[in-house]
Amino acid sequence: MSLMLGSIADDYTGASDLANTLTRQGLRTIQTIGVPDAGLALGTVDAVVVALKTRSIPSADAVARSLAALDWLRGKGARHIMFKICSTFDSTDAGNIGPVTEALAAALDAPVVPVTPAFPETGRTVFQGHLFVGSRPLHESPLKDHPLNPMHDSDLVRVLARQSRHGVGLVAYDVVSQGAAAIAARLAALATSGVRSAIVDAISEPDLIALGAAALRLPLSTGASGLGLGLARAARGESAGTAPPVWEAPGGPAAIIAGSCAAATLEQIAAVEPDLPVHRLDIDRLLNDPVYADAALASTEAQLSQGPVLLASSATPDVVARLKAAHGDDVGARIEAALARLAAGLVERGVRRLIVAGGETSGAVIDRLGVAALEIGPEIAPGVPLLRSIGGAPMLFALKSGNFGGADFFRRALAAMGVTA
Ligand SMILES: Nc1ncnc2c1ncn2[C@@H]1O[C@H](COP(=O)(O)OP(=O)(O)O)[C@@H](O)[C@H]1O
Numbered sequence: 254m255s256l257m258l259g260s261i262a263d264d265y266t267g268a269s270d271l272a273n274t275l276t277r278q279g280l281r282t283i284q285t286i287g288v289p290d291a292g293l294a295l296g297t298v299d300a301v302v303v304a305l306k307t308r309s310i311p312s313a314d315a316v317a318r319s320l321a322a323l324d325w326l327r328g329k330g331a332r333h334i335m336f337k338i339c340s341t342f343d344s345t346d347a348g349n350i351g352p353v354t355e356a357l358a359a360a361l362d363a364p365v366v367p368v369t370p371a372f373p374e375t376g377r378t379v380f381q382g383h384l385f386v387g388s389r390p391l392h393e394s395p396l397k398d399h400p401l402n403p404m405h406d407s408d409l410v411r412v413l414a415r416q417s418r419h420g421v422g423l424v425a426y427d428v429v430s431q432g433a434a435a436i437a438a439r440l441a442a443l444a445t446s447g448v449r450s451a452i453v454d455a456i457s458e459p460d461l462i463a464l465g466a467a468a469l470r471l472p473l474s475t476g477a478s479g480l481g482l483g484l485a486r487a488a489r490g491e492s493a494g495t496a497p498p499v500w501e502a503p504g505g506p507a508a509i510i511a512g513s514c515a516a517a518t519l520e521q522i523a524a525v526e527p528d529l530p531v532h533r534l535d536i537d538r539l540l541n542d543p544v545y546a547d548a549a550l551a552s553t554e555a556q557l558s559q560g561p562v563l564l565a566s567s568a569t570p571d572v573v574a575r576l577k578a579a580h581g582d583d584v585g586a587r588i589e590a591a592l593a594r595l596a597a598g599l600v601e602r603g604v605r606r607l608i609v610a611g612g613e614t615s616g617a618v619i620d621r622l623g624v625a626a627l628e629i630g631p632e633i634a635p636g637v638p639l640l641r642s643i644g645g646a647p648m649l650f651a652l653k654s655g656n657f658g659g660a661d662f663f664r665r666a667l668a669a670m671g672v673t674a
């Protein structure tokens with residue numbers, strides 16, 4: 254097997270977002286959870302997205318895990334490697350976008366790495382190196398309040414430079430608008446001036462298609478789903494894609510776990526509250542009272558036979574700040590672990606259709622459930638496909654980036670799983 258494209262994603266929702274984009278562009282794609290065991294049957298695929306949980310861990314660990322994924326993808330003959338990062342550039346001054354990009358570039362002997370989080374379909378655009386979320390610059394968007402990676406600087410050249418050992422350049426819009434050859438020439442010129450990575454402006458799909466054509470000639474690129482679209486087009490040409498699979502819904506109840514505190518997720522929880530039981534978890538008790546989680550699960554049991562239930566730790570920025578002050582900076586990781594235990598408890602109670610809101614939260618849940626790989630189904634909302642586990646009794650999942658989806662996302666996801674709320 255020789256893969257057209259191998260991707261290393263820094264979180265699980267990001268991986269399914271990219272796998273969704275590649276699938277829609279006609280690449281047969283699967284998402285693995287970590288580096289797969291030798292025994293995992295991949296079937297015939299054009300692209301593999303290896304999902305890692307490396308966005309918010311120490312950079313040395315993120316580098317080591319990403320290099321292990323790279324080895325595996327190279328072993329499968331991947332012709333181009335894309336490092337999938339968040340469309341809102343979620344990271345800290347310590348990394349991990351810079352350190353992982355530089356380590357992959359060194360391993361691949363890449364002269365320069367184009368970097369862009371642009372994903373116009375979800376309102377992420379980059380102009381003069383500044384990232385916009387909808388009409389607002391990144392630092393004025395809800396990402397300024399992210400519990401793990403608050404983003405306070407929209408100038409991505411500056412952000413990436415703080416995380417990088419080598420120089421960071423810019424391929425600005427005046428070059429991008431001239432097309433693939435101009436982008437390639439600018440990248441080559443930057444490489445000779447000592448720059449190892451360059452933020453690339455992109456405000457629309459044609460920009461990303463031009464960038465994809467230029468990037469595919471290089472061994473490595475770093476970006477979000479928009480870059481994936483450009484690479485897929487360059488690798489495969491314009492393609493109608495294939496019809497999304499139709500899966501038989503597995504029996505068993507459906508549930509939603511929400512650990513994202515994104516503004517979009519808070520709105521989605523409120524929107525579904527009139528229609529199904531919503532358990533807003535008491536975080537102080539969840540973290541300190543050993544019987545609280547069992548009691549929460551017990552109270553869902555009768556409800557699950559009637560329809561879907563939602564368990565949420567999600568909270569507004571003021572509550573998040575209070576909980577961080579009270580429980581310390583690792584409160585997020587502890588909540589993820591508690592939500593993952595609750596998810597496992599729901600599965601023990603028969604749940605076979607599970608929606609998870611939040612990238613880190615999805616990582617903790619999917620790891621806890623021991624899922625090895627995921628097939629990509631129809632799109633529920635931009636960046637969020639329906640997923641089916643590979644190996645063992647199949648379960649349906651939707652792993653939603655906190656910021657993605659409209660107010661009716663949960664209802665749409667349940668409907669895609671054959672459940673009416
Ligand atoms: N009430 C809360 N207070 C503080 N942190 C929280 C709370 N609820 C969830 N978290 C943490 O916030 C982080 C949300 O990140 P993530 O799951 O990636 O969501 P998103 O997709 O919105 O970025 C997780 O680490 C999660 O455990």
Ligand SMILES: O=C(O)[C@@H](O)C(=O)COP(=O)(O)O
Binds near residue numbers: 343477478655
């Ligand atoms: O690119 C994106 O925005 C998403 O694919 C993504 O990475 C999601 O991360 P979370 O918001 O942490 O779920």
